[in-house]
Amino acid sequence: MPNAFVPGQGNLSAEDEALVKRRYKLLGPAYRLMYESPLHIVRGEGVWLYDSTGRPYLDVYNNVTSIGHCHPRVVEAVRSQVGMLATNTRYLHSLILDYAEKLLSTFPAALSNVMFACTGSEANDLALRIAKSFTGGTGIIVTQTAYHGITEAVSEFSPSLGKPVNLGAHVRTVPAPALYRSVDGDVAGKFTRDVQAAIDDLLRHGIKPAILIVDSLFTSDGVLADPAGFLAGAVKAIRDAGGLFVADEVQPGFARTGEHMWGFERHGVVPDMVTLGKPMGNGQPISGVVVRPDIVKSFGENARYFNTFGGNAVSCAAAMAVLEAIQEEGLQQNARDVGAYLGAGLRRLQEKRDIVGDVRGAGLFFGLEVVKDKQGMIADRERTTRIVNKMRDDGVLISICGGGYNVLKIRPPLVFSRDNADMFLDTLEKALQDV
Template sequence: MSKKIDLSMPNAFVPGQGNLSSEDDAMVARRYRLLGPAYRLMYENPLHLVRGEGVWLYDVNGRPYLDVYNNVTSLGHCHPRVVEAIREQVGILATNTRYLHSLILDYAERLLATFPSALGHVMFACTGSEANDLAYRIAKFHTGGTGVIVTDMSYHGISDTVSQFSPSLGKSVNLGVHVRTVPSPHAYHYPHCDIGAKFTADVKSAIDDLLRHGIKPAMLIVDSLFTSDGVLADPGGFLKGAVDAIRAAGGIFVADEVQPGFARTGDFMWGFQRHGVEPDMVTLGKPMGNGQPISATVIRPEILQEFGENARYFNTFGGNAVSCAAAFAVLQAIQDEKLQENARVVGAHMAEGLSKLKARHDIVGDVRGAGLIFGLEIVTDQTSAKAGREATTRVVNRMRDDGVLISVCGKGYNVLKIRPPLVFSRENADMFLAALDRALAAE
């Protein structure tokens, strides 16, 4: 088994360098033998998990870990409402969208009601990658262009098409010739700059470069919290100029809400709402079914019209009854259990605690986020703001050993990526903050 360090994935397990039990070491070898070399594990000592409940994950020895990272199960692991919805529906009917079934329509109505009225259609798939792939197909058909503009550390999926505009996958995954990257809108590194004006100018430059090479722009697509870029939430409103620029060039704006969406920002249901813009398309995934595979592309009807009349869309499992039941239960839980409000209140408590840690630890250069998603930029010192990648990795792995799970993002792989379930409590937050304090102090 190769022991080469994979520099394209932060916080990756390096075979032969961990401190694993004989059982887990054998499982790593078996995994490599059966699944091949492309898969990666997280942490210096990978976790062997067997069960999850709420905000907790449990390893093979029964040890609990506070999950402050996995937004796939945004309601927490094994949320009873979602489990019951899946169990009930799988015992009744599991079929696709080529048959009449009311559940997909009931869910579509309830989901679309959370969006601006201009976004009137929804198409279902299984993963965020598929949702973004579909968005690009429709964008090309509608605009007649192929050019895509993304930020320089963004992630939008793993299909061949979408990986070509997912630069965070690393240098071994080539970007398409029709793709242009722009610098992440990073207020911390441009402290005396109007971030909105700079981002708009960068997008306009990318548009000009596409046109110079004979490539008509099709879309600007961004994760509205720039999560993989390092969680770049503020200032609210800075996207508007860039959205106007892509539309003026004949392209459309796609908000990738796979990570920012479903109430995570606290103040809004969707991340793009923080910027006062209305996208032409919105893509959804990960937390939509709390682990049950379902995703969606939400679209302005006038953009979908011609595509729909000329190109059939079918996805064998996209929008199946079981996944729609899970997604309906997720949306009900968010609304009935007031989880958007919980994200706002508990998120504010976490933000206050993180700011206190920044004041206490010189390696914390910046604290940023919205609701229950945060990025803590780790630096060698606050004066130089130089990326502290090695320290970041040590902090993440100390926390893992302390029973708290987070990970890493950002261009310098030096941003702590923190996104707990929406059911996170103040008590959970205090436990997390105490563990982070200990991990930072060890530096």
């Protein structure tokens, strides 16, 4: 894990050192903390997180609470619903249907069914089950640094989890469609050829393709947004092979890209399935699979689907509040406008600093690639980590992504303002100068 805390290091208070030891004793060794000196966060509001001393940190990373920490609409919706009813989907209840209608109205008409779960991992697991039922195949194609979840099945096609987590024999990885460092700029053509080569290799080994699944902003691969439209050829290739295209919108979705509600819309394609998670309930666990009805038909006829907490009334109330906030408070417009302002500031820094090799993204989601110098374009993981930790010390939180662990992951809440952007840019400029 990039930018992970190493026990025994960091500048921790006696209280936080005791918490680290207690955490390790009780939760075991598999959990990780971020930053060289972990944060002890006790409260959140809007774009801010507050530590145990009351110090504020500008949160430019956490898209779980994508419309801001403790958004009043969500807080009230959860408070009201939990005091009235919290139950599963085996009883009739209008709220889940009201939310389903509102959610589906934001998708292309062909995607007219939705199934609910609790996490993005569960949603991708369910999407795979549906795809295998519909196609009769098992083959999966993902990018080389993709992350899609942590269940047994999904971890097998999440190569970013690292070598200790084995990829499935039915999984093929392809290079991410990156314009930066591209030899000829033909991102679409290369990605299509790479996906076709993966399809051919699956078939050669007697494995029928089931899905091509991508995060439509290729977040774990380093936030790869341009040129818009590069997915179309690869989508056609997987469908021609009898497989399905799944858009993982856990990170790019819910107005994140500004111009569109969903990341896949930038590419002019309609997926066969779309998976949702993290920002859907602004912290309340809820996720979903949006799917064409003809695809889910045979699955539903032959297998029951039940998730005890998936689509429960409290989570649906939170999710409804999120959609209402996005649509009624102009948050997609804000992502577009403030995102353009922030992007312009990042590109100014790119012009001034030789270690900033590339700036890319859409709406309020950017990747800034840190390199040893612009000419060599060699990934600089060490300085990237120093930048992130310097910014953390100066009160601004971001993280790292990309195969070389050298891309600053910049993903503020949709309520981010120009003043917030100015603070972020000033802090980033200082950190770039320091390293």
